Amino acid sequence: MRFRRQCPVILLIVLATATLCVAEPVSPGRKALVDDYAKQFDKIVFIKRNTCTADHYYTDHINDISKPGGSLCVLNLRTGRAADLTGELKGGWLGRFDVSFDAKKIIFGWKKAPKEGYRIYEIDIDPSTGLRAKSGGLRQLTFPLSDEATLVKKYGKSRGGVYYHHGTDDMHPCYLPDGGIVFTSTRCQFGVLCNNDDVFTSMILHRMDSDGKNIRKLTNSSVSESSPCVLDDGRILYTRWEYIEKGHIGAKCLWAMKPDGSGSVEIYGNDITYPPSFIYGRPVPGSSGRYVFLGTPHCFPNSIGTVIRIDTSKPIRTRAPMTYMTPQVDIRTEKGFWYKQPSGQWKHDSKGTGPLFKDPYPLSDKLFLAAHKPAGPQWSDPKAYGLYLLDDKGSVRLIHKDAEFSCWQPYPLRARDKPPVLKTAFDSRLAGKKQAVCVVTDVYHGLEKVKRGEIKYIRIMEQVPRPWSARRTDGSDKFSKQHVVLSKGSNIGLKVQWGIVPVEIDGSAHFIVPSDRNIYFQVLDKNYLAVQTERSYVNYRPGETRSCIGCHETPNSAAAGRSGGAVAALKRPPSVPAAQPGDKSARRTLHYPTDVQPVLDKHCVTCHNPTRPKKVSGGMDMRGAPTGHFSKSYEAIMSKIGRSLASVSENSKPTVEYLPAKSSFSFKTAMVAMLSKGKVRLPDKALAQKVAKLAELHKEVQLSTGELLKISNWIESNCQYYGSYWGRRHVRYKDHPNFRPAVTFDQALSATPPKTNSKR
Secondary structure (H helix, E strand, C coil): CCCCCCCCCCCCCCCCCCEECCCCCCCHHHHHHHHHHCCCCCEEEEEEECCCCCCECCCHHHHCCCCCCCEEEEEECCCCCEEECCHHHCCCEEEEEEECCCCCEEEEEEECCCCCCEEEEEEEEECCCCEECCCCCCEECCCCCCCHHHHHHHHCEEECCEEECCCCCEEEEEECCCCCEEEEECCCCEECCCCCCCCCECCEEEEECCCCCCCEECCCCCCCEEEEEECCCCCEEEEEECCCCCCCCCCEEEEEECCCCCCCEEEECCCCCCCCEEEEEEECCCCCCEEEEEEECCECCCCCEEEEEEECCCCCCCCCCEEECCCCEECCCCCCEEEECCCCCEEEECCCCCCEEEEEEECCCCEEEEEEECCCCCCCCCCCCEEEEEECCCCEEEEECCCCCEEEEEEECCCCCCCCCCCCCCCHHHHHCCEEEEEECCCCCCCCCCCCCCCCEEEEEEEECEEHHHCCCCCCCCECCECCCCCCCCCCCEEEEEEEEECCCCCCEEEEEECCCEEEEEEECCCCCEEEECCCCEECCCCCEEEECCCCCCCCHHHHCCCCCCCHHHHCCCECCECCCCCCCCCEECCHHHHCHHHHHHHCCCCCCCCCCHHHHCCCCCCCCECCCCEHHHHHHHHHHCHHHHCCCCCCCCCCCCCCCCCCHHHHCHHHHHHCCCCCCCCCHHHHHHHHHHHHHCCCCCCCHHHHHHHHHHHHCCCCCCCCCCCECCHHHCCCCCECCCCCHHHHHCCCCCHHHCCC
């Protein structure tokens, strides 16, 4: 066997031929496969390894403390023999794998030691024998970064005795029709937003050439993406975790994109609360719009749960597309599983002693390969999982079980048709400017109970990932799930603003957006108040042009979109994002001390401070004096107006359900209604009466359009306090030169601390 010359590790070469296990008795599942699928395949690739014990669905590369060992294997269904393909890799941990379209290569992730990252390897295989090809040397395709040792020294950290090297990991490889390879990696160097210890790192989709060269990001997501596979139409199906104005536990839903990262679109699950995680999605063969995936908890255990089939011809904003292939298992709360009892009642079991599943692979819409643990052992039992044949009624038949290890990811060894190679027409001029174009044909589509003509603008927003370089070492700036505190009880991912663009009378818009950013929109009325906020984001690739029907679009929206006539916005060049009234630039940070506090200082502090009688101040201190992590005015407002009225919590419950227009932010907030002089009318009658009294008391307070916009814009950023990840927060540092700096827009986006932040 030959290795690539640049391979930095010396691997022990054992046998030139594969090691074989003793043939096992014919199991019912194996017999069924031979009887029904012999003409299609008679071998299955799988992994044998100890059960992963990571405590989140995405942290197997971070805190799995299972014992090393196992191998990549091929099971001969006729003989029951399992051939060991990677005997020279004994002692490490095997990750997920993929089989090439011609079934002559297998690509997989492997982690050599606890303090090293997963790397991607490839072997050649003879599909006729299921053994390594004679030229089947092991090739390492990805390697540590040149500064890997520096990363480990700078960011390496442990929690609870579990060490994470915090260099980089390359995992979940998948072959692409154009010859490239897509995989997920921590090379983005982003920290998971809802982890205040900052020991969890995000992994997002990358791609590389077939030889491992030319690695580049496909997205810029703030939190993790995983388990890519290729659809019959050539797109990549994958799991994407996101939370913009949604609880951080959900949603890990199914998305698809072209192999160049363009055309990203939700497949299903963006507003489904439970199960919290949809992972290992695969298309059902011979069908259109049908998929199978695993529903699993967010935290503990590592991607084990229940098998679900979806039909996206049904309304995808509901649970209607979901059919449980394992109806006796569900995830109805976070942590642990729910099992249906003989009485018909459901019972929660945090130890997972009931039946559990992983790695569903659809053979048809009614029959699936899967890793499975029967009832009895706990979910973390290292040897409890075998390979099974699962039908759509939840019945299982054993295919293969190993005496020493659990068995995972059953995958037929067979050649398959290569999907088409998708091409995107990129505008090189726009790409050079790091821009893309978005076309909205009718913003009113899906915008319930909003009158035509009411929407005047679209506000362009971005959620910014938190770079490793923003890490705090002393823990003083941690607060409520946030490693670097941004807000109190609202968003935990940084928001910035790129400006506004006009909406035409027919509801259309045509405008420039920044590329390779996590972009989402807010539709605004004539007063620049957000009527609706997009609680998801799109990564536009440089030079890409893409369009949508309107708000709350679904795959079936085309037929229900605007009908007839030219799109007005397309009769002109794309709009360039412009500044709002009172703003000097379209691009701006959203920083409470410089945006909101000056308005309060001018109009409110005279009365609302402790030196005034309580009957005047109403117990509200509107001064900007610093508190522990924020200011007196910010904490007073957040306490008084109530989080449920002003903002949506991202750092607690997993609620992700769709919110209708005008159901959050300015149109639900007493403060904006009071100051707006009738521009905002609250639906809650009792609160509206209270606001009317407050408005009368404050009738002499006259805010300009720009000043009111500073207040409403802050609320519509989900009440964000800080405008960047940089600077010391805690009041103990109030005399430090880097205490709560107001940084520039470009500095807020940068992964490099500002020079003034060098001693953060």
